[in-house]
Amino acid sequence: MSDTDKSDENHIGEGGEPTRRDFIYIATAAAAAVGGGAFAWPLVSQMSAAGDTRAAGSIEIDLSKVSEGQQLKVLWRGKPVFVRYRTQKEIDEADAVDIASLPDPETDDARFVANPEGKINKHMLVMVGVCTHFGCIPVGEAGDFDGWYCPCHGSHYDTSGRIRKGPAPKNMVIPKYTYISDTVIKVG
Amino acid sequence: MSGPSTYEPKYAAERWLDKRLPIIRMSVDFMGFPSPRNLNYWYAFGGILTLCLVAQIITGIILAMHYTPHVDLAFDSVQRIRRDVPFGWLLQPMHAVGASMFFLAVYIHMFRGMFYGSYKNPRELLWIIGCLIYLAMMATGFLGYTLPWGQMSFWGATVITGFFGAIPIVGESLQQWLLGGYSVGNPTLQRFFSLHYLLPFVIAALVGLHIWAVHHVGQNNPIGIEPKSKSDTLPFHPFYTMKDAFAIAVFLMIFALFVFYLPDALGHADNYQRADPMKTPPHIVPEWYFLPFYAILRAVPDKLLGIILMFGAIAVLFVLPWLDTSKVRSMRFRPITKWFFIIFLINGFILGWCGAKAPDAIAIPIGEHGMTFKWLSRISTLYYFAYFIPILPVMGWIEKTKPLPESITKAVLSGDA
Numbered sequence A: 001m002s003d004t005d006k007s008d009e010n011h012i013g014e015g016g017e018p019t020r021r022d023f024i025y026i027a028t029a030a031a032a033a034v035g036g037g038a039f040a041w042p043l044v045s046q047m048s049a050a051g052d053t054r055a056a057g058s059i060e061i062d063l064s065k066v067s068e069g070q071q072l073k074v075l076w077r078g079k080p081v082f083v084r085y086r087t088q089k090e091i092d093e094a095d096a097v098d099i100a101s102l103p104d105p106e107t108d109d110a111r112f113v114a115n116p117e118g119k120i121n122k123h124m125l126v127m128v129g130v131c132t133h134f135g136c137i138p139v140g141e142a143g144d145f146d147g148w149y150c151p152c153h154g155s156h157y158d159t160s161g162r163i164r165k166g167p168a169p170k171n172m173v174i175p176k177y178t179y180i181s182d183t184v185i186k187v188g
Numbered sequence B: 001m002s003g004p005s006t007y008e009p010k011y012a013a014e015r016w017l018d019k020r021l022p023i024i025r026m027s028v029d030f031m032g033f034p035s036p037r038n039l040n041y042w043y044a045f046g047g048i049l050t051l052c053l054v055a056q057i058i059t060g061i062i063l064a065m066h067y068t069p070h071v072d073l074a075f076d077s078v079q080r081i082r083r084d085v086p087f088g089w090l091l092q093p094m095h096a097v098g099a100s101m102f103f104l105a106v107y108i109h110m111f112r113g114m115f116y117g118s119y120k121n122p123r124e125l126l127w128i129i130g131c132l133i134y135l136a137m138m139a140t141g142f143l144g145y146t147l148p149w150g151q152m153s154f155w156g157a158t159v160i161t162g163f164f165g166a167i168p169i170v171g172e173s174l175q176q177w178l179l180g181g182y183s184v185g186n187p188t189l190q191r192f193f194s195l196h197y198l199l200p201f202v203i204a205a206l207v208g209l210h211i212w213a214v215h216h217v218g219q220n221n222p223i224g225i226e227p228k229s230k231s232d233t234l235p236f237h238p239f240y241t242m243k244d245a246f247a248i249a250v251f252l253m254i255f256a257l258f259v260f261y262l263p264d265a266l267g268h269a270d271n272y273q274r275a276d277p278m279k280t281p282p283h284i285v286p287e288w289y290f291l292p293f294y295a296i297l298r299a300v301p302d303k304l305l306g307i308i309l310m311f312g313a314i315a316v317l318f319v320l321p322w323l324d325t326s327k328v329r330s331m332r333f334r335p336i337t338k339w340f341f342i343i344f345l346i347n348g349f350i351l352g353w354c355g356a357k358a359p360d361a362i363a364i365p366i367g368e369h370g371m372t373f374k375w376l377s378r379i380s381t382l383y384y385f386a387y388f389i390p391i392l393p394v395m396g397w398i399e400k401t402k403p404l405p406e407s408i409t410k411a412v413l414s415g416d417a
Helices: A020-045 A051-055 A088-095 B012-020 B023-031 B041-064 B074-083 B088-115 B124-146 B151-165 B171-179 B186-217 B236-261 B288-299 B303-318 B337-356 B373-398 B408-413
Strands: A059-062 A071-076 A079-085 A124-128 A146-150 A155-158 A163-165 A177-179 A184-187 B034-036 B233-235 B362-364
Touching: A059 A071, A088 A146, B012 B023, B023 B236, B034 B236, B041 B088, B041 B186, B041 B236, B074 B088, B088 B124, B088 B236, B088 B288, B088 B337, B124 B151, B124 B186, B124 B288, B124 B303, B151 B171, B151 B186, B171 B186, B233 B236, B288 B303, B288 B337, B288 B373, B303 B373, B337 B373, B362 B373
Parallel strands: none
Antiparallel strands: A059 A184, A071 A079, A079 A124, A146 A155, A155 A163, A177 A184, B034 B233
């Protein structure tokens, strides 16, 4: 700050060099941009799922309550989770499908989580019961593939919850879950 | 059109005020706005829409005094307004029916603008501001429909916010950010209420710009030629204030018919069921004013493409001033394009019909199996876009238009206006 007396230097730089005033303008604009961004961040971020919402994001389900051919609906994160005790016929139907012919190719086995012994129980299908089209809840034991049918826009799912026909782009989602005992799972 | 001020203060108090804050001068000049002398009743909808906005804001602010934005209380608080709050039986249907009336008026206003070519040079920006108002109205209408927290509120919100989930890569996080959780829930309802309260004031600001723009470029008129002399125009007050007042009276009669005799006719019975995240209604439909866009959304089997088409159907309105290449504004002088416009209008109703029905139901019993609504909506969607591209640009180049009158005055006196 020793050369503030050279007032010309504040206006015109020698040889088109940026002046001290240019520097102050840029520094001010930069500080305003950073400050504005820092202020905007919490304004935007507050809309994300709050701590209590995320904390309520996991539940335990007792699978022994479901008997063969039945389906349990449990509310998880505001959406229903289907626990379907599949019959042998339904498992065979799901296995018999040509994977290449599926809109969202996935084997039936890939839709199960192994228990602590490393085995999968193909009788117990656990999935988020939400149509991947626009989030409606499909109706069980319906549709052209004996699985689920969404009444909203006509998507058909098979006995593995895989999309077979209609506007939905993806198979119904398998949530992250773990077996905490032989018959109890923890979802989320 | 905003010429030099003609106001002359008569009294000492007026002169005192005029020197310090020329607010009377501004109002007098505003109301004396020279308007084409041949405006018909289709031009009354600007005034009607202003009334709608004011009515919605007043009834809305009152409803907010009694409404509770919480998933456990919202449904009951709306029922309480209708049953227990003094005059709630009147104010709640006024607001709900008012939304439908607002959209009815805005659709007539938009089709009027399209028929008389009111979007053309120099009114492009006036039209675009209008499109922004329409967009803000749709957002407000959707947010407001969620608030009573009935089955259609909940599932409508689920389907619409699901659109954002379809965006590749960021979709899921974006959707969770909008909802404030994993699905539509209490955080969603609270923010929807806050934004539903905010947006009407954004609309009011846009309406201010819209009116400023129309005062700057002047109103279009049914024959679409600019006023050339003083005899081509009339002062807005008292000529069009009276004409608008009569139109508003007729409009309010229709409004009152719905409010007093058919308060629920434009709604959906399922919305009298409390929202249940475990049970989807068998047939989800939006409010009637969204049905054409819902039909376009469902016309294609691909989720993302359906959303792109639906938003495209609105986006195309913004570029309409540049798609219509004809120098002639009014469809009255465009013998062929006029019919394309009339088909476009009917097509809008067909799309609305498709949006209200199940996609696989039979619409027209022709052929061996009949035509389903899915296919009808595909044809209608195709025509909707074809009207904008290529019909309008091509017709502008090839159509031989009828000769335009010399002036508005001559047209009026010869009975052609």
